[in-house]
Amino acid sequence: MNTICDLATLAAAIPDGAKLAIPNDPYGVAMAATRELVRRRVRDLQIVCVPTSGIQADVLIGADCVASIETSAVSVGEYGTAPRFAAAAREGSVKILDATCPAIHARLQAGMKGLPFIPLRGLLGTDILAQRPDWKVIDNPFVPGDPVVVLPAIRPDVALFHAPRADRLGNVFIGRARDLVNIAQASHASLVTVEEVVDDNLLEDPERSAGVIPALYVARIAVAPCGAWPLGLPGRYGPDGAALGRYAQAARTREGFGAWLAAWLAGTSSAAVA
Amino acid sequence: MSATKTEILIATIARLLEGCRSVVIGNQSPIPGSAALVARELSDGALRVTILGSRRHTDFTNGGVETFDRAAQGRVDAFFLGGGQIDGEANINLVGSGEYPRVDVRWPGSFGSAYLYFLVPRVILFREEHTPRVFVKKVDFVSAPGTSPPGVYRPGGPWKLVTGLGLFAFDRSRKRFALESVHPGHTVDEIVANTGFEFDRSTSTPTTPEPEPRVLALIRGRIRDEIAETYPKFAAGLAE
Numbered sequence: 001m002n003t004i005c006d007l008a009t010l011a012a013a014i015p016d017g018a019k020l021a022i023p024n025d026p027y028g029v030a031m032a033a034t035r036e037l038v039r040r041r042v043r044d045l046q047i048v049c050v051p052t053s054g055i056q057a058d059v060l061i062g063a064d065c066v067a068s069i070e071t072s073a074v075s076v077g078e079y080g081t082a083p084r085f086a087a088a089a090r091e092g093s094v095k096i097l098d099a100t101c102p103a104i105h106a107r108l109q110a111g112m113k114g115l116p117f118i119p120l121r122g123l124l125g126t127d128i129l130a131q132r133p134d135w136k137v138i139d140n141p142f143v144p145g146d147p148v149v150v151l152p153a154i155r156p157d158v159a160l161f162h163a164p165r166a167d168r169l170g171n172v173f174i175g176r177a178r179d180l181v182n183i184a185q186a187s188h189a190s191l192v193t194v195e196e197v198v199d200d201n202l203l204e205d206p207e208r209s210a211g212v213i214p215a216l217y218v219a220r221i222a223v224a225p226c227g228a229w230p231l232g233l234p235g236r237y238g239p240d241g242a243a244l245g246r247y248a249q250a251a252r253t254r255e256g257f258g259a260w261l262a263a264w265l266a267g268t269s270s271a272a273v274a
Numbered sequence: 275m276s277a278t279k280t281e282i283l284i285a286t287i288a289r290l291l292e293g294c295r296s297v298v299i300g301n302q303s304p305i306p307g308s309a310a311l312v313a314r315e316l317s318d319g320a321l322r323v324t325i326l327g328s329r330r331h332t333d334f335t336n337g338g339v340e341t342f343d344r345a346a347q348g349r350v351d352a353f354f355l356g357g358g359q360i361d362g363e364a365n366i367n368l369v370g371s372g373e374y375p376r377v378d379v380r381w382p383g384s385f386g387s388a389y390l391y392f393l394v395p396r397v398i399l400f401r402e403e404h405t406p407r408v409f410v411k412k413v414d415f416v417s418a419p420g421t422s423p424p425g426v427y428r429p430g431g432p433w434k435l436v437t438g439l440g441l442f443a444f445d446r447s448r449k450r451f452a453l454e455s456v457h458p459g460h461t462v463d464e465i466v467a468n469t470g471f472e473f474d475r476s477t478s479t480p481t482t483p484e485p486e487p488r489v490l491a492l493i494r495g496r497i498r499d500e501i502a503e504t505y506p507k508f509a510a511g512l513a514e
């Protein structure tokens with residue numbers, strides 16, 4: 001199967017109601033693909049932020065694409081709490097499953113391994129645990145008298161992320177952004193946007209192949225130059241602080257967000273949208 | 275030029291890191307980040323500094339998860355946490371004020387606090403804004419508790435609290451803060467009036483010492499340049 005497709009085809013592979021895993025801001029957020037998702041009016045997504053999110057989750061919430069979000073935080077970097085996420089919390093319009101970073105990582109790791117659950121230190125006595133009936137406390141079976149939290153595995157339906165490059169066989173280079181490996185292995189299918197597609201086989205170079213997600217986890221790849229904008233991609237480009245600041249300011253009101261969204265959806269490339 | 279408020283905070287936190295081998299700085303933490311770099315210089319490089327969000331100071335290759343694994347193995351000696359609310363028993367709230375889940379004001383979220391607060395031996399609470407809305411009698415949501423009952427695995431926890439007004443120590447067995455020093459230009463009365471919980475204090479609380487000339491020179495030179503990689507706006511605001 002040819003995994004290379006265009007952005008709209010990639011976005012169409014995420015059905016309404018999908019459990020969608022997305023990475024945190026510095027490590028390859030697929031913003032161009034997110035725009036296609038909003039364009040096709042996706043609904044009722046169950047977002048799993050690994051382990052936090054920023055403008056991506058905020059835009060999806062503001063555009064009414066989200067039913068629930070599991071996350072350890074949603075913030076627009078130095079601009080603080082993500083505004084549409086905060087509004088949704090106040091209004092109760094989106095189900096928020098508050099977590100802590102290592103708990104989301106651990107649940108994905110259980111998913112990767114095909115395990116039903118995984119233990120994690122910490123969490124005892126927190127309101128995070130108190131609000132999560134799906135998380136349990138057991139007694140350490142090896143050293144009784146040691147309470148340990150156990151968390152159910154997550155197997156997201158789809159992982160969506162952005163990476164520097166892919167080859168035509170569907171292998172994706174991610175470098176040291178290793179959380180993407182966990183996301184890809186835990187999810188049933190990965191949809192990946194890349195800066196470019198190369199003609200050689202990324203797995204053939206032993207000095208670099210450890211930084212590659214093999215094609216077996218990857219369902220579709222679309223080329224999206226500057227596809228993380230206004231967020232950055234390590235080694236390629238940094239975040240666009242001015243654009244993020246404009247978003248954080250505009251999205252403080254529903255009307256301001258609506259105007260920002262209309263301009264963003266009208267754009268065709270990253271440069272076309274201020 | 276005498277030390278600025280920011281420089282006093284950086285120097286104060288740097289002193290708290292003395293003797294540590296490894297410190298991790300979370301996101302959006304320019305003052306703790308600068309302090310860690312000062313402490314590294316004063317330790318002749320014995321202190322390993324990891325700054326999340328910095329390419330130069332990212333000394334891990336297994337993703338964000340590696341930092342948490344390191345902490346659980348005891349490979350992180352110090353970490354910083356803040357909070358929209360912090361109470362007198364060192365419970366911290368990073369989720370929101372009001373009744374959860376439909377809080378009045380929503381903050382980003384708990385990040386790694388519900389885990390690292392249990393595992394890192396010296397957690398330094400840092401919140402520059404010292405007001406009654408931050409330092410409350412009881413937090414509205416416990417992102418991470420200050421103490422745990424006997425039997426809970428907890429090698430770590432709150433150790434010190436640094437605010438824009440003073441430095442406190444936390445006594446885990448008594449579940450109580452004690453004021454250790456007041457920053458120059460401020461008073462004990464001012465701290466009492468701006469703190470929503472009771473804390474211990476002596477009749478002669480010392481003033482937080484000004485940074486030594488060597489430390490001040492570091493902050494205004496090498497550290498200013500180094501922290502600019504991660505926090506350019508913050509570095510530009512530091513004195514030269």
